[in-house]
Amino acid sequence: MINVELAVARGLSDEDIKAIEERHKFRDGRGVPADRWNLLRAWRANESELQKLWGFQPNPHYHKEFRIAGCTCPKEDNEQFVGTEYRYVSKICPFHGIEANAEVDTKDIK
Numbered sequence: 427m428i429n430v431e432l433a434v435a436r437g438l439s440d441e442d443i444k445a446i447e448e449r450h451k452f453r454d455g456r457g458v459p460a461d462r463w464n465l466l467r468a469w470r471a472n473e474s475e476l477q478k479l480w481g482f483q484p485n486p487h488y489h490k491e492f493r494i495a496g497c498t499c500p501k502e503d504n505e506q507f508v509g510t511e512y513r514y515v516s517k518i519c520p521f522h523g524i525e526a527n528a529e530v531d532t533k534d535i536k
């Protein structure tokens with residue numbers, strides 16, 4: 427449960443409170459936010475912007491997406507594949523696993 431007094435003092439809407447509760451569950455490993463696709467989209471855009479700012483062509487093969495909070499894909503193994511199209515994927519990863527892939531097909535994530 428979130429701090430209700432603080433939520434009232436901050437003027438949070440019911441929607442804000444729901445979003446906060448989802449993120450707490452996510453952080454505690456008890457679920458993933460319904461809007462995790464927005465998080466993933468923002469994360470990818472941020473990676474591409476950083477590549478441009480460093481003077482590189484934006485290239486998703488260099489994205490270290492396995493570092494996003496909540497991703498359960500193997501980190502060290504995937505470091506070796508940076509720069510290629512290959513990645514190790516955890517079946518239960520909320521961003522890259524089986525359920526995620528089924529949803530991504532309908533979410534147009536790129």
Ligand SMILES: [Zn+2]
Pocket residue numbers: 492497498499515516519520521522523
């Ligand atoms: Zn993952």
